[in-house]
Amino acid sequence: MESRNSLAEISYVVSRDVNNLLGRPFVVISRTIGFLVQFFIFGYTVGTLVRGFNFYQYYGIGTVITTVCSVSYLIGHDLFDEAERGVLDYLLSLPISRRTLIIGRALGGAVRSMAYGTPMFIIAMSFLGFRNPLDIAESILALFALAFGISGLSITVAIAIRNEERFDILLSFIELMTVRFSTALYPWKAMPYYVSAVSNFSPVTSTAGIIQSSLFSSITDIMGWGALLTFVFAFFALSSAFYYRRIEGGKYK
Amino acid sequence: MRETIKFRDLTKRFGETVAVDDFSLDVEDEKIIGFLGPNGAGKTTAIMVMATVYRPTSGTVEVEGYDVTLMPERVRELLGICFQDPKFDNRLSIQSVLEWHAKVAGVPRELRVRRIEDVLKRIGLWEDRSKKGFMLSGGMSKKVETAKVFIQRPKIAVFDEPTAFLDVPSRLTIWDMIRELRDGGSTVILATNMMDEADRLSDRVAIMDRGKLVKVGTPGELKQSIRGGEVLVVRSRRPQEKVIEEIRQMPEVVEASYLEGAGVRIYLNQAGRLVQQVLAIFQKHGIGVENVTIAQPTLEDVFLRYTGRSLDGK
Numbered sequence: 001m002e003s004r005n006s007l008a009e010i011s012y013v014v015s016r017d018v019n020n021l022l023g024r025p026f027v028v029i030s031r032t033i034g035f036l037v038q039f040f041i042f043g044y045t046v047g048t049l050v051r052g053f054n055f056y057q058y059y060g061i062g063t064v065i066t067t068v069c070s071v072s073y074l075i076g077h078d079l080f081d082e083a084e085r086g087v088l089d090y091l092l093s094l095p096i097s098r099r100t101l102i103i104g105r106a107l108g109g110a111v112r113s114m115a116y117g118t119p120m121f122i123i124a125m126s127f128l129g130f131r132n133p134l135d136i137a138e139s140i141l142a143l144f145a146l147a148f149g150i151s152g153l154s155i156t157v158a159i160a161i162r163n164e165e166r167f168d169i170l171l172s173f174i175e176l177m178t179v180r181f182s183t184a185l186y187p188w189k190a191m192p193y194y195v196s197a198v199s200n201f202s203p204v205t206s207t208a209g210i211i212q213s214s215l216f217s218s219i220t221d222i223m224g225w226g227a228l229l230t231f232v233f234a235f236f237a238l239s240s241a242f243y244y245r246r247i248e249g250g251k252y253k
Numbered sequence: 254m255r256e257t258i259k260f261r262d263l264t265k266r267f268g269e270t271v272a273v274d275d276f277s278l279d280v281e282d283e284k285i286i287g288f289l290g291p292n293g294a295g296k297t298t299a300i301m302v303m304a305t306v307y308r309p310t311s312g313t314v315e316v317e318g319y320d321v322t323l324m325p326e327r328v329r330e331l332l333g334i335c336f337q338d339p340k341f342d343n344r345l346s347i348q349s350v351l352e353w354h355a356k357v358a359g360v361p362r363e364l365r366v367r368r369i370e371d372v373l374k375r376i377g378l379w380e381d382r383s384k385k386g387f388m389l390s391g392g393m394s395k396k397v398e399t400a401k402v403f404i405q406r407p408k409i410a411v412f413d414e415p416t417a418f419l420d421v422p423s424r425l426t427i428w429d430m431i432r433e434l435r436d437g438g439s440t441v442i443l444a445t446n447m448m449d450e451a452d453r454l455s456d457r458v459a460i461m462d463r464g465k466l467v468k469v470g471t472p473g474e475l476k477q478s479i480r481g482g483e484v485l486v487v488r489s490r491r492p493q494e495k496v497i498e499e500i501r502q503m504p505e506v507v508e509a510s511y512l513e514g515a516g517v518r519i520y521l522n523q524a525g526r527l528v529q530q531v532l533a534i535f536q537k538h539g540i541g542v543e544n545v546t547i548a549q550p551t552l553e554d555v556f557l558r559y560t561g562r563s564l565d566g567k
Contacts, residue, residue, distance in 0.1 A: 012357050016342065019353075023344030023385070090340035093304045094357050095329040 009096050013104025021112040035120050039063050057128050062184035064124050068117035072147040075109035076154030080164045102239050109151025135214040142210040152235040184208040203231040257282040257440045263312035272298040274464035285441040287455030295464035296444040333407030337414045339394040343386025358405040368404045391418040413444040448552045462560045475555045481507025481520035482550035488516040488543040499534050
């Protein structure tokens with residue numbers, strides 16, 4: 001056997017997820033079309049209805065954030081598909097630690113989210129007139145951290161639930177709470193109080209805050225970064241402490 | 254002979270279903286052990302617990318001294334599994350699937366390319382290496398599944414129904430390759446419900462039924478364990494009753510009776526060794542013998558004898 005380290009093992013797991021995504025061009029194409037419609041038509045139309053500030057810029061950035069987020073949630077569904085086809089049994093039989101497998105899958109989910117989130121982001125940035133490379137780099141970094149955390153969350157929930165129907169319901173609820181109850185698509189001030197209260201705890205709000213702060217004012221949102229990284233590390237702690245032990249093969253319900 | 258794998262009082266339940274029930278077995282190093290039993294016998298579940306994919310409900314499995322629940326990562330480093338149903342990413346090409354598997358299994362870079370080419374050529378998939386998984390027939394998918402293990406050459410190789418869906422020439426090739434794997438130092442677990450596969454390939458056979466280990470031994474030992482399992486048919490003119498009586502006096506003979514038409518049918522053990530003695534009795538009484546046939550018991554007969562059911566579950 002070739003001697004290996006955890007980083008090499010993680011890279012194998014990540015490469016598998018990325019290759020699998022590239023093997024599904026129709027998923028990429030349909031989601032890209034969805035983004036383009038939302039950005040160029042829906043976003044532009046809504047932007048013209050709001051007076052007082054450039055809502056199109058705000059909404060356009062939010063569209064990229066929410067698209068990356070919803071793509072990151074997909075990896076949990078992939079886990080059910082793999083369990084159904086027995087591929088999960090195969091992955092669990094490989095000489096890779098469970099922790100490495102979960103981290104690798106979360107990173108794989110993040111990398112593939114970014115693989116088609118980044119071109120969308122670049123399109124949005126150039127169209128909306130943002131040119132500062134440092135601000136754009138910080139924004140992409142924040143998007144990646146969000147994608148990593150959300151992918152990990154999705155995997156952890158799938159392992160904990162092992163029932164696709166319940167997983168769908170719970171994940172839809174979590175997605176609603178994190179994406180729709182966030183400041184990605186509409187500002188905090190415009191929200192009803194019960195939505196704004198929830199939005200403070202959403203990692204999507206933190207990410208939106210970092211990106212908006214960086215792009216609109218070239219300021220690093222320290223609080224936002226703190227909240228986002230806390231979310232990512234909380235997932236790590238949770239999966240390391242408990243959930244990775246629960247992974248078992250066989251078909252999920 | 255050293256024992257590589259030790260199953261000890263292993264039980265695995267899925268809800269109310271007991272898939273493996275108090276299963277204990279030692280697997281010898283560098284041998285092929287056949288797990289023979291009908292569908293639902295618990296073969297695959299026992300293997301999945303050994304492979305750390307399922308957690309045992311109770312009992313233990315040790316692989317090369319490593320407990321599967323305490324040191325699962327060390328156990329997985331030793332294993333290569335050909336699953337019953339092919340389990341690989343069907344959006345990827347055959348070559349990509351095998352390259353990824355070899356990489357993850359720790360096959361050194363310089364060996365990967367050569368082994369993949371050698372194995373694919375041998376199993377007749379080299380020309381199809383660019384085809385994606387979803388384009389493959391059942392037989393081709395099964396070959397890819399087996400190829401993963403042949404390329405990996407693990408210390409413990411597991412084949413779960415390795416020749417299902419395969420034509421006869423392919424089946425013989427896979428059998429040869431499994432034997433070569435053993436001769437190269439691997440311990441092989443072969444789970445099958447095909448009696449001839451277990452018989453031809455296995456050094457020892459563990460018969461399983463309803464989650465339990467029913468009987469274990471070499472194919473020869475198992476067949477000999479059926480008292481009166483062999484049938485010696487001697488065709489001749491109708492012998493006198495005293496000939497039949499004399500044959501019945503032989504300790505290895507369980508039963509002897511007149512054959513319909515003419516001759517004698519004898520149920521016994523070690524027929525090959527005793528045939529001369531039986532013919533001598535005929536000769537002594539002046540009865541000419543036309544021909545002699547010996548029917549050996551099969552593992553199917555062994556299974557039937559110990560479980561009261563046939564391998565197809567009837």
